[in-house]
Amino acid sequence: MQAQYMIIFAGALLGVLALAYFIRRAFLRTLARATADYRDRNHALSSDLARTAERCQSLAAQATEHQAQQQQLKAQPFTVDDQQTLIRMAQALELATKTFKALKAEDAHAKAAALIPQARELAYRVFHTATAGAALNADSLDTRLIEWLNTHGSFWAEPENSTVTFPHEAETEGYPHLRDALREAYERHQQRQAADWPWGDVA
Numbered sequence: 001m002q003a004q005y006m007i008i009f010a011g012a013l014l015g016v017l018a019l020a021y022f023i024r025r026a027f028l029r030t031l032a033r034a035t036a037d038y039r040d041r042n043h044a045l046s047s048d049l050a051r052t053a054e055r056c057q058s059l060a061a062q063a064t065e066h067q068a069q070q071q072q073l074k075a076q077p078f079t080v081d082d083q084q085t086l087i088r089m090a091q092a093l094e095l096a097t098k099t100f101k102a103l104k105a106e107d108a109h110a111k112a113a114a115l116i117p118q119a120r121e122l123a124y125r126v127f128h129t130a131t132a133g134a135a136l137n138a139d140s141l142d143t144r145l146i147e148w149l150n151t152h153g154s155f156w157a158e159p160e161n162s163t164v165t166f167p168h169e170a171e172t173e174g175y176p177h178l179r180d181a182l183r184e185a186y187e188r189h190q191q192r193q194a195a196d197w198p199w200g201d202v203a
Contacts, residue, residue, distance in 0.1 A: 086123035090116055145179070148186045 093116045100109035153166035168185035175181040 083123050083127040086119055086126060090119035090123065093119060142179075145182050145186055148189065149182065152189065 093112050097109055097112045097116070100106075100112060149164070149166055153164055156163040166182065166185055167189070168181060169188070170181060175184075
């Protein structure tokens with residue numbers, strides 16, 4: 001009987017050891033797969049972060065360049081009159097080419113003909129720069145509204161509440177925003193000024 005018990009005990013012990021071995025093996029495989037997945041996700045996340053950082057740097061560089069361009073446009077020295085001058089220069093060059101051609105001055109004719117497209121291109125660039133700069137330098141609508149309110153409105157300061165009034169024939173239904181009422185008053189004032197302008201006195 002003892003021999004049988006020993007055999008049963010040994011078999012059970014071997015079974016437990018085999019079960020522990022397979023459990024450990026399965027656990028290590030699962031851990032290896034989880035580690036690999038984590039490594040892959042970490043690598044992908046690092047790549048995404050690197051691309052995001054590069055994108056942020058690119059956007060920052062573009063914003064800086066755009067701001068520099070705006071500053072250049074605001075400080076640009078060209079006007080539409082300069083563009084008109086360049087157009088007249090191109091027209092003068094066209095006349096010069098005809099004159100040089102009639103005089104059979106081939107070198108002068110070639111040089112003048114080569115300068116014509118350059119003058120036209122320069123005139124186009126000056127016009128674009130001048131108009132863009134004028135748009136940036138122009139006052140916004142809100143600025144014009146505040147200036148108009150400062151000129152035509154009234155202001156009373158009180159300890160708790162201040163009052164601002166301005167000439168305006170208001171609609172009875174009201175306005176969704178104060179800016180709408182102020183803009184309407186400003187536009188009506190501009191229309192009245194245009195209607196009262198003495199056009200007949202203009203030669």
